[in-house]
Amino acid sequence: MESLKTWAVIPxxxxxxxxxxxxxxxxxxxPLLDYGVRAAQAYGQFNRILCSTDDDLIGARAxxxxxxxxxxxxxxxxxxAKVDDAVRVLLESEGNSEPPDIVVLIQPTSPFLLPxxxxxxxxxxxxxxxxxxxxxxxxxxxxxxxxxxxxxxxGYARFLFPEERQRARNKQEKxxxxxxxxxxxxxxxxxxSGEGFYAEPSxxxxxxxxxxxxxxxxxxxxxxxxxxxxxxxxxxxxx
Numbered sequence: 001m002e003s004l005k006t007w008a009v010i011p012x013x014x015x016x017x018x019x020x021x022x023x024x025x026x027x028x029x030x031p032l033l034d035y036g037v038r039a040a041q042a043y044g045q046f047n048r049i050l051c052s053t054d055d056d057l058i059g060a061r062a063x064x065x066x067x068x069x070x071x072x073x074x075x076x077x078x079x080x081a082k083v084d085d086a087v088r089v090l091l092e093s094e095g096n097s098e099p100p101d102i103v104v105l106i107q108p109t110s111p112f113l114l115p116x117x118x119x120x121x122x123x124x125x126x127x128x129x130x131x132x133x134x135x136x137x138x139x140x141x142x143x144x145x146x147x148x149x150x151x152x153x154x155g156y157a158r159f160l161f162p163e164e165r166q167r168a169r170n171k172q173e174k175x176x177x178x179x180x181x182x183x184x185x186x187x188x189x190x191x192x193s194g195e196g197f198y199a200e201p202s203x204x205x206x207x208x209x210x211x212x213x214x215x216x217x218x219x220x221x222x223x224x225x226x227x228x229x230x231x232x233x234x235x236x237x238x239x
Contacts, residue, residue, distance in 0.1 A: 004101035004126055006185075007048045008040040008118075009070075009087050010062070012108050013077040014055025018217055023058055023108045027221055028228045033058065035111035035238065037065045040104075042237035043115040045122075047100060052090055053077075084196040091192060099188050102126070105197055110182035111224060112211040112233045121183050124203040132190045132199035136181025138212040142171040144179070181205070181212040 012033055016022035024031045033051075040049050050070045051062035054077035059069040070093070076086040087103060102125060104118060117136055125134040142148065147164045150157045159165050168174045190199035210232045215224055227233050 004122075005047050005098065006045065006102045006104060006122060007050065007100040008043075008046045008104045008106050009090065010036055010040070010049070010051045010067070010106045010108060011072075011083045011086060012051055012053045012055070012058045012062070013072060013081075014053065014058055015077060015079070017079070019221075021057075022215075023053075023055075024061060025221060027111060027215070028225045030238065031061060032111060032215065033061055033108050034065060035235070036106040036108050036113055037062070037067055038237050039113045039115050039118065040106050041066070043118040045119075046104070049106075050090070052086055082196075084191065084194075087197075088191050088194070091188060101188060102185055103188055103191060104183065104185040106183070109215045110213070111215060112213050112227070112235065113182045114211060114235070115237055117181075117183050117205070117207055117211070120205045121185050124205050125185055125187070128203050131201055131203040132195060133184065133186035133197055134203035134205065135184040135198070136205045136207045136212070137178040138181050138207060138209045140177040140179050142174075145171070145174055145177055147174055178204075179212070181207045182214075 012023040019025055023033045040046060049067040051067055052070045052072045053059050054072045054074060062069050070090050072086055076089060083105065091099060102122060106113065121134050121136060125131050147161045147168065149160045151160055184197045186197045186199055210227055213224060213227060215221065
């Protein structure tokens with residue numbers, strides 16, 4: 001099979017509200033941005049690795065890590081801006097460059113991404129000609145299962161799916177659901193056409209639960225460090 005051209009894009013805007021300066025916050029002594037970048041570099045097969053950012057400090061760190069920096073317009077760096085749009089604009093701005101076949105989104109908030117996850121995901125997408133995208137997944141925990149979810153209605157809890165929950169209270173009786181893992185990739189043509197990173201059909205790759213950790217709040221920093229310290233995750237590319 002002919003090798004496809006692949007780019008890695010790291011979306012790292014500067015305006016995080018949950019943790020100020022989140023993309024550069026130290027996790028086990030290492031800036032959060034570094035984890036995904038170094039996994040992408042350790043994979044070793046990307047034609048280009050670009051950091052899409054509106055922030056000078058993030059851009060400087062990306063350059064220090066040896067990757068390209070693509071300036072993100074302010075309109076695409078707000079809380080409401082879609083990463084699909086930011087990457088599409090990035091691709092369109094690179095009009096003089098040969099476009100990639102596949103774009104892999106390396107999200108800084110997924111610090112436990114492994115190079116083999118990247119390899120497995122790209123293989124899943126390239127080997128399935130029908131797939132427009134691919135992403136990693138992990139099983140949804142029982143307490144987070146859709147049939148256990150509640151909504152708050154005027155101060156009272158109400159199950160979203162009461163009939164289904166009544167019919168299948170034990171986790172063995174519920175359909176197996178999955179949540180997003182740590183990585184997503186899409187064909188460039190799907191991104192340019194507006195289908196986005198979850199263009200369907202989307203191939204999947206299962207990964208182990210700890211590697212799907214998402215860092216989004218201040219307490220998540222301590223959790224991430226505990227996972228590293230207790231060897232719940234191993235990150236050879238970070239040593």
